[in-house]
Amino acid sequence: MKILVCVSKTPDTTAKIAFNGAGTELDANGVQFIMNPYDEWYALVRAIELQEAFGGTVTLLNVGTEANDTIIRKGLAIGATDAIRVHAEPQSALYVARQIAHIAQAEGYDLIFMGKETIDFNGAEVGAMVAELLDLPFISFASKLTMPDPQTAVVLRDIEGGAEELELSTPFVLSASKGMAEQRIPNMRGIMMAKTKPLKVAEPIPAKDLAVAAHFTLPSGKSSVKLIDPEHMEELVRLLHEEAKVI
Amino acid sequence: MEPFDPQVAVVAVAEAVKAQSAQVVILSQSANGRALLGRLAARLDAGSVSGVNALPAVASGFQAAKPVFGGKAQAIYTLTSPIKVLSLAGNTLQPEQTGAEAPVEALSIALPASRIQVRSVSKVEGTVPLPEAEVVVSGGRGLKGPEHWGILEELAEALGATTACSRPVADAGWRPHHEHVGQTGIAIRPNLYIAAGISGAIQHLAGVNSSKTIVVINKDPEAPFFKAADYGVVGDLFEVLPRLTAAVKKYKENRG
Ligand SMILES: Cc1cc2nc3c(=O)[nH]c(=O)nc-3n(C[C@H](O)[C@H](O)[C@H](O)COP(=O)(O)OP(=O)(O)OC[C@H]3O[C@@H](n4cnc5c(N)ncnc54)[C@H](O)[C@@H]3O)c2cc1C
Numbered sequence: 001m002k003i004l005v006c007v008s009k010t011p012d013t014t015a016k017i018a019f020n021g022a023g024t025e026l027d028a029n030g031v032q033f034i035m036n037p038y039d040e041w042y043a044l045v046r047a048i049e050l051q052e053a054f055g056g057t058v059t060l061l062n063v064g065t066e067a068n069d070t071i072i073r074k075g076l077a078i079g080a081t082d083a084i085r086v087h088a089e090p091q092s093a094l095y096v097a098r099q100i101a102h103i104a105q106a107e108g109y110d111l112i113f114m115g116k117e118t119i120d121f122n123g124a125e126v127g128a129m130v131a132e133l134l135d136l137p138f139i140s141f142a143s144k145l146t147m148p149d150p151q152t153a154v155v156l157r158d159i160e161g162g163a164e165e166l167e168l169s170t171p172f173v174l175s176a177s178k179g180m181a182e183q184r185i186p187n188m189r190g191i192m193m194a195k196t197k198p199l200k201v202a203e204p205i206p207a208k209d210l211a212v213a214a215h216f217t218l219p220s221g222k223s224s225v226k227l228i229d230p231e232h233m234e235e236l237v238r239l240l241h242e243e244a245k246v247i
Numbered sequence: 248m249e250p251f252d253p254q255v256a257v258v259a260v261a262e263a264v265k266a267q268s269a270q271v272v273i274l275s276q277s278a279n280g281r282a283l284l285g286r287l288a289a290r291l292d293a294g295s296v297s298g299v300n301a302l303p304a305v306a307s308g309f310q311a312a313k314p315v316f317g318g319k320a321q322a323i324y325t326l327t328s329p330i331k332v333l334s335l336a337g338n339t340l341q342p343e344q345t346g347a348e349a350p351v352e353a354l355s356i357a358l359p360a361s362r363i364q365v366r367s368v369s370k371v372e373g374t375v376p377l378p379e380a381e382v383v384v385s386g387g388r389g390l391k392g393p394e395h396w397g398i399l400e401e402l403a404e405a406l407g408a409t410t411a412c413s414r415p416v417a418d419a420g421w422r423p424h425h426e427h428v429g430q431t432g433i434a435i436r437p438n439l440y441i442a443a444g445i446s447g448a449i450q451h452l453a454g455v456n457s458s459k460t461i462v463v464i465n466k467d468p469e470a471p472f473f474k475a476a477d478y479g480v481v482g483d484l485f486e487v488l489p490r491l492t493a494a495v496k497k498y499k500e501n502r503g
Contacts, residue, residue, distance in 0.1 A: 013430055013450055017319040037431070093295065094288055119430060121315050121322070123297050128253065128285025137254055137362045140282045143424070154366070159278045160376035161425060164250075165366040172362075178431060179424060210294030210328040214310075217321045219456070225463070225473050230482030233494040236462065239478060241498065244460040246439040247382070247406065 001056035001150050003047045004107070006100055006114040006126070007039040007075055009068050013119060019216045026216070035071040038115020040078070041183040042176035046145060047113050048079040049181060054150050057081040059107075063090045063099045069199065076194035077186035083197070088204040091212050093121075097129030098207040104134060110150070110170040116141050116177040121213065124175065131173040139166060143179035250368075251279050252361040257286040262356045264291060264330065271303075274334040276378065284334045294326035300336045300436065300457065317430040317453030337379040338436055338459075377428070380409035383437045385428060385455075387413040389444015389465065389484055393421035398488045399443060405495040411435070413445045429454035443484040447472020464488065 011017070011031045018027040034040075047058045060075045060083035062068050072083045086099045104112055112134075117124035124140065131138030143163065144156035155166045158177055186194070228236045240247045260283065264272060272287060274280040276298050288295035296311045300321075303311040308325050311333055315322040377383065384403040386396065396410075403410050410426060417427035428435055430453040440458035445451060447463065447470055455461070456475050463476040464484050473479045480487050 011316070013317075013453075017316045019320070093285070094292075097285070097289060119317055122313075122317065122434070124281050125285040125288065125295060125297055128282045129289040131254070132257065132286040132289035135254075137252075138282060138286070139363070141278050157278070158425060159368075159370075160378055161374065162368065162370035163425070164368040167364045167366055168362055178427075208292075208328075210288075210292070211296055211311075211324050211326045211331075213315065213322040214325040215323040216315070217323075218319075219321065225476045225479040227479045227481060230480050230487050230490075233480075233487065233491040234497070236478060236480065236491065237494045237498045240439065240460070240462070244439070244477065246460045247495075247498075 001050060001054045001111070002107070002109045003051060003056065003058045003111045003113065004061055004100075004104055004109040005039070005044045005047045005058060005075070005080065006061050006112065006130075007044065007071065008036045008062065008096075008118050009033050009064060009071050010036045010118050010120040013037065017218070019218070023216050024214065033071070035074055036115050036118045036120075038117065038119070038176060040075065040115075042178065042180035043113040043115050043174075044075055044078060044080065045181035045184050046176060047111070048184070050111070050147060051079075051081070054147070056110075059084060059109075061086070061100060061103060063088055063096045063204070065089055072199060073194050074186060076197045076199070077190040078184050079190060081197070083199045084202055085199060086202050086204050091209040093123050093125040094129055094211070095207045095209050097126045097133060099204050100126070100130045101133035102205045103202065104130065108171075112136070112171070112173040114173075114175050116175045127173050127175040134173070137168055137172040138174070139168070139172065140175045141177045142174050143177050145174065145176075145180065250361075250365040252363055253279060253282040253286050254363075255358050255361050256283055257290055258358055259354075259356050260287055261290050263354055266354060270330055272330065272332045274332070276334045276336045280334045284332055288332045291330050291332070292328065293330040293332045294324075294328040295332040296324045296326070297334045298336050298434075299333045300339050302340065303333070314434070314457055317450070318434055318456050319453055336436060338381060338438065371423075371425075374409050377409050377411055377426070377433055377435055380435070380437050382406050382408035382439045382441075383411050383428075383435060383458075384408045384441045384443070385411035385413070385445060386416060386422075386443050387445030387451075388415050389446075390416070390421075391444075395485070396422070398485065398492070402441070402488055402492040402495065405492050405499065406439075408439075408441070413448075413451050442472060442476075443488055445472060446470050447475060464491075
C-alpha cells in the first residue's frame with residue numbers, strides 16, 4: 001500500500017497571535033511552530049497503522065522552505081518511510097494543492113491523507129482541491145477508517161449534528177479529524193532513524209496564487225464583563241433581551 | 248441529487264457557473280459546502296476562501312474576511328481570479344425579504360456516477376445543528392458528570408438552543424463528540440453562547456469567541472472565561488442554571 005500524507009507547519013495551539021506593524025504577516029517572535037496537529041495526530045498516525053497492517057510505504061509531503069525540515073524529520077521519527085519537500089513559500093491553498101497533485105500524479109498513491117484543516121488558516125480546502133485535480137473521491141472530516149482489504153475502505157465522516165458511514169475503493173483522498181488515531185510520541189530509536197531517512201527536495205511547478213490573506217487584524221477585546229447577581233436571573237434575561245437583543 | 252457527493256455536484260455547479268457566466272459562487276460553510284468549495288475552485292481555477300464571515304468588499308479589488316488562527320484573528324483575503332468561490336459562515340448575514348422574484352431555470356447536465364456508497368447516516372433529530380444554531384448552551388467539567396446534563400438541557404429547551412460542550416467533556420464520553428467546540432472541535436458563532444462550568448482555556452475560546460454575546464456561569468471569579476464574556480454570573484451552576492431556566496420560561500410566557 002502506497003500512502004501519501006500531506007503535512008503543514010502551524011503555530012502551536014497556545015501561541016499568542018500577533019502581526020507585524022503593517023498587519024501583513026504573523027509576528028513569529030516567540031511563536032513555536034509545530035506540525036499541524038490534525039496532520040500529525042490523525043492523518044499520519046493512521047497512515048502508519050495501515051502500513052503496519054498491510055505493508056508498503058508512507059511518504060510525507062510538505063510544500064515549504066528548509067525551515068520546515070524540523071517538522072518533516074519529526075514525521076519521519078514518528079514512523080513515515082520517506083519525505084518530499086516541494087521547495088516553495090506557499091501563499092494559497094490552490095497553489096499547494098497543485099504541487100501535491102503534481103507529485104501524486106507521477107507517483108500513483110493508493111491513499112492520500114491530510115488533517116481536516118490547518119489550525120492557522122482553518123481552510124479545509126486543500127484536500128478537496130487535490131481530489132478534484134486528480135479526479136479522485138474525497139472524504140472530508142473522517143473520524144474513523146477501517147480497511148477490510150487493501151482496496152476497500154469504510155469511513156465514518158463527521159457531518160453537522162451527526163456522522164455518516166461511507167464505503168469506497170482506493171485510490172482516494174481523505175482528511176482526518178479527531179478519533180481517527182491516537183497521537184504517537186516519537187521514541188529515541190525513531191528519532192535516530194529519522195536522521196538517515198530520505199528527504200527529497202523537489203522544485204515547484206508554476207502555479208498562481210488567486211486568493212491571498214493580505215491583511216490581518218486582532219479582535220478588539222470585549223469591554224469588561226458585566227456581572228449579574230446569581231440570585232437575580234430575571235435581570236440577566238432582561239439584559240439579554242433589551243441590551244444584547246439576542247433573545 | 249441524493250446522497251450528496253461533491254465529486255458529482257462539482258460537475259453540475261461548474262456547468263451552471265459557465266451557463267450563467269457567474270463571477271461569484273457562494274456556498275454554505277457546512278461539511279459538504281466546504282468539500283464542494285475546494286473542488287469548484289480547482290475545477291474553475293478560481294480563488295477561494297472558506298468560512299467568510301462578512302459581506303465581501305469590492306471597493307479596491309475583491310476582498311473577503313474570515314476568522315483565522317482558530318478565531319484568534321481575522322484575515323482579509325484578496326481574490327484576483329475572474330471567478331471567486333466563497334463559503335459563508337452561519338449567522339453572517341441576516342436574511343431580508345425584498346419581494347423580488349428569482350427565476351428558476353432547469354439545466355440538463357450529464358453527471359458522472361458517484362464512487363462513494365453511503366452505508367448509513369446517523370443524525371441527532373430535532374435540534375438545530377451547532378454551526379447554524381443562534382443560541383448555544385454549553386457545559387464543561389464543572390457539571391461533574393453526564394448525569395447532571397438535565398439542568399443544562401432544560402435551559403437549552405427553554406431557549407430553543409443547541410447544546411455544546413468543552414473538549415474534556417467529550418473526551419470523557421459524557422457528551423457526544425459532535426458537541427465538542429473549540430480549536431480542535433467545531434468553531435461556532437451564535438448570537439448567544441452560554442457557558443456553564445467551563446474555565447475558558449485559550450483552545451476553547453478559539454472556537455467560540457466570535458459569538459455575538461457570551462454569558463459565563465462559573466463559581467470561580469478568577470476563571471479566565473470572564474475576560475471574554477459580556478455577562479458573567481459568579482455562582483454555583485447547580486443553583487444558577489435552574490434559576491435562569493425559570494427566568495427564561497417566565498419571560499417567554501409573558502411575551503405569549
Ligand atoms: C492542543 C489542544 C487542543 C485543545 N482543544 C480544545 C477544544 O477544542 N475545546 C476545548 O474546550 N478544550 C480544548 N483543549 C483543552 C483546554 O485546554 C482545556 O483543558 C479545556 O477547555 C477545559 O475544559 P473545561 O473548561 O470544561 O474544564 P476545566 O478547565 O476543568 O474547568 C471547569 C470549570 O468549571 C468551574 N466549576 C466547577 N464546579 C462548578 C460549579 N458547581 N458551578 C460553576 N462552575 C463550576 C470551575 O471553576 C472551572 O472554571 C485543548 C487543549 C490542547 C492542549
